[in-house]
Amino acid sequence: MIDIDAFRSISYGLYLVSSRAEEESAGCTVNTFAQVTSDPLQVSVAVNKENHTASIIERSGAYTAVSLAQSASMELIGKFGFFCSRDVDKFEPFSVRTDGFGCPYVAEQAVARFSVKVTDSVDLGTHMLFIGTVVEAEVLSDEEPMTYAYYHAVKGGKTPPKASSFIADRVGGAAVEGDGANSGSGSAASQSDGAGSFSAVDASTAKREGVRYGWRCTVCGHVEEVDELPDDFTCPICGVGKEMFERIEL
Template identity: 75%
Template sequence: MIDVNAFRSISYGLYLIASHGDGGRAGCTVNTFTQVTSDPLQVSVAVNKDNHTASIIEQAGRYTAVSLSQDASMDLIGKFGFFCSRDVDKFEPFAVETDASGCPYIAEQAVARFSVEVTDSVDLGTHMLFIGTVVEAERLSDDEPMTYAYYHAVKGGKTPPKASSFIADRIGDAVPPSASGDADAHEDAPKIRYGWRCTICGHVEEVDELPDGFSCPICGVGKELFEKIEL
């Protein structure tokens, strides 16, 4: 027996992974970047093989990782988490720097950045696990790093289907708040305000009704994938 809700007890951070190769620059949001040894300083990251970023990392043999701060915007997280680098320049319009090798990284809304040379890779079926040596590391701010739990509980974020932890998000989710008001509520009670939350990325539109043809400004899905919520 496997209780998939048990996976919610595993702690993660939230990171932006980026690389640069013949196919241009690419990046994605992950929660799988982690330190594996201290001497030498080695890290690993698992990236879905369908992500353009995975192929660019394989080609370049290096990547950067940025630890996002708690104040990181859903615009930034969503741009790197729900779009494809083949189709969209995810780095625009954010502040971008490059490391000594010319590998890009987002230089805002972040706590620290790392540059990694890939030394080994493991095919995990749906994902590639890249193991590498840290060649550069720098603290970028004194902000608190964002955890994956904070992303879900405070930011209201969702897990992309290609993420390693997607099963933990699609099974056992809390039932969304009811969209119906209390018909027996006292007439002097404060008026309930409603909004619409994207069930894919968690973006919230604070409007009574979504117009026809509306699409999420973060992940691009249509209004049919929004749920009505109480604000």
């Protein structure tokens, strides 16, 4: 027997991983960056093969990982987590620096950054596991680092189905949310968490006196605190249209 809830006890951080090869830069949001040895200082990260970032890391042989601060905006997390680097310049309009390998990294809303030389990689089927040696490390702020639990419970964040630890409700069954945050296509999955005390309501429900309404994105969890969404509305975090929003009581 596999109790899916057991996997929710595994702790994660939240990171931006980025790299550059030739004239291409790419990056994505992950929760899989981890230290694996202390002497030498080695780390690993798992990235979905369909993410452009994985191919750029393979070509460059190096990457940077930025540990996000609790204050990091959903706009930053969402841009790196729900869009493709082939289509969008994810680094604009954020403050960006370059490490010794020439890899760009976001230097704001972050606690620390690590520059890694890839020494080995393992094909995990859906993901590539990149193992490497840390050659640069720098503290960027004295803020508290964001955990993945904080991203869900406080930020109201969602998980793309391409995440490393995304787990089906039943083995071989319907997909529901596990934990993980690699960049995805923005396609909706059946997900159980969301924005804390918000509750979904039918769009046709009559307004009750004193009750405030809003709309929540079922893909990334973003909430628009308005009575109605325009027909051409798109989510500022993950880019999906109005049809992917559900009406909620605030």
